[in-house]
Amino acid sequence: MFSAVQGKNIILGISGGIAAYKTPQLVRLLKKAGANVRVALTASGSRFVSELSLATVSGEAVCRETFPPADVPGTDFTRHISLGEWADALVIAPATANTLARLAVGLCDDMLSACFITLRPGKPVLIFPAMDGQMYRSASVRRNVATLVAGGCTVIEPESGDLASGQCGTGRMPDPEVIADRIRSSLQEIRRDSPLSGRQVVITAGPTREKIDDVRFVSNYSSGKMGFALACAARERGAEVRLITGPVHLATPEGVERFDVESACEMHDAAKPFFATCAVFIAAAAVADYRPEMPASGKLKKTEPEMRLLLVRNPDIVAEFGAQKQPGQLAVGFALETSEGLASAHGKLDEKHLDLVAFNTYDRKTSGFDVDTNTMTLIDRNHRETLLPTMLKTEAARLLIGHIEQLMDPDR
Ligand code: PMT
Numbered sequence: 340m341f342s343a344v345q346g347k348n349i350i351l352g353i354s355g356g357i358a359a360y361k362t363p364q365l366v367r368l369l370k371k372a373g374a375n376v377r378v379a380l381t382a383s384g385s386r387f388v389s390e391l392s393l394a395t396v397s398g399e400a401v402c403r404e405t406f407p408p409a410d411v412p413g414t415d416f417t418r419h420i421s422l423g424e425w426a427d428a429l430v431i432a433p434a435t436a437n438t439l440a441r442l443a444v445g446l447c448d449d450m451l452s453a454c455f456i457t458l459r460p461g462k463p464v465l466i467f468p469a470m471d472g473q474m475y476r477s478a479s480v481r482r483n484v485a486t487l488v489a490g491g492c493t494v495i496e497p498e499s500g501d502l503a504s505g506q507c508g509t510g511r512m513p514d515p516e517v518i519a520d521r522i523r524s525s526l527q528e529i530r531r532d533s534p535l536s537g538r539q540v541v542i543t544a545g546p547t548r549e550k551i552d553d554v555r556f557v558s559n560y561s562s563g564k565m566g567f568a569l570a571c572a573a574r575e576r577g578a579e580v581r582l583i584t585g586p587v588h589l590a591t592p593e594g595v596e597r598f599d600v601e602s603a604c605e606m607h608d609a610a611k612p613f614f615a616t617c618a619v620f621i622a623a624a625a626v627a628d629y630r631p632e633m634p635a636s637g638k639l640k641k642t643e644p645e646m647r648l649l650l651v652r653n654p655d656i657v658a659e660f661g662a663q664k665q666p667g668q669l670a671v672g673f674a675l676e677t678s679e680g681l682a683s684a685h686g687k688l689d690e691k692h693l694d695l696v697a698f699n700t701y702d703r704k705t706s707g708f709d710v711d712t713n714t715m716t717l718i719d720r721n722h723r724e725t726l727l728p729t730m731l732k733t734e735a736a737r738l739l740i741g742h743i744e745q746l747m748d749p750d751r
Contacts, residue, residue, distance in 0.1 A: 497510050
């Protein structure tokens, strides 16, 4: 499953944030997958996670100082250079505001920053910022993130949730499983032997927002995680991926063209120009079926004891593609229901002229909206079902893409 990291040399840079407590688990996962892991720990990082724990799980001494002790036999006196040269990837998790700033200006006064500077060109740098939400939104952090991205680093947007400050907001480091999977995908060679290689894939993701007035909208809990995971998986297979997404807090997968939209009508308008040329259309978005007929301008006043909203139907994007698709094009939809879901998913396959439907089990804890895992039943155009057990959405996405490859006509 993690063959992309097998035998790869990975430096894990850890700076001083509470999320550092998750890093021994991350090292264990990478080691288990066959990677060679060296840890570069900042002085503040060592206040949050012990050097001994990291050395034990990695099986290697932890690097901190650029100046090694002169009296220890076998010391590598130029390890501030050699470690960076050794690495196939540098992962910085958690990256604090201080570390982001130091990397952005090119300081080089500890092993983490030295590794960053001496890493060989073209090797992936994955940075997982984690801090208080207000800090993350500050102008200086935004500026430093932009500098690092412009320099070729992949900065992964932190997750939303409870923060150490006691507040709830954006700033959490993803769980070790999610980070390990992200590392795997950045080390994955793009497959050129897939039937998807060089073909256009369009994916819708996330929720839509349907305006009631200028400050309120109707929406749902979709996070976009499933659609973004599919974009990564299709890209890994060499596809040219266009990702049309509603409002989400997720970083754009590498090599994927992204279109941000708000409403179902905007999503429809963004997708339509690609209908004729795409090989596969995957509708993972949770598109609102209805929108308020006449969104008010400004903010509606609270004058009446009750208010009625008249909703009108939105265009059904995947159904429209399904009805128009030409031989050789594939339409893939999702289905989410709170009751009698499987039967309804079979119905959607026929009604919307789909080639494959992914029916999600909905429980809000391990499957469906806004969680990292999903439990899906894939239903192909002959109504054959394949049950996928609960797994990371990233893994489920790879399996779903594998199913799509099997349905593709290899001669087109
Ligand atoms: O984003 P996450 O938090 O990771 O959650 C993933 C998900 C649960 C949102 C996703 O996997 C999913 O199930 N998306 C579809 C949810 C949904 O809206 O299902 P539906 O049964 O209402 O729609 C059926 C299909 O028609 C879907 O493929 C949908 O994208 C598509 N559709 C629906 C309405 C519409 N107007 N246009 C569409 O294209």
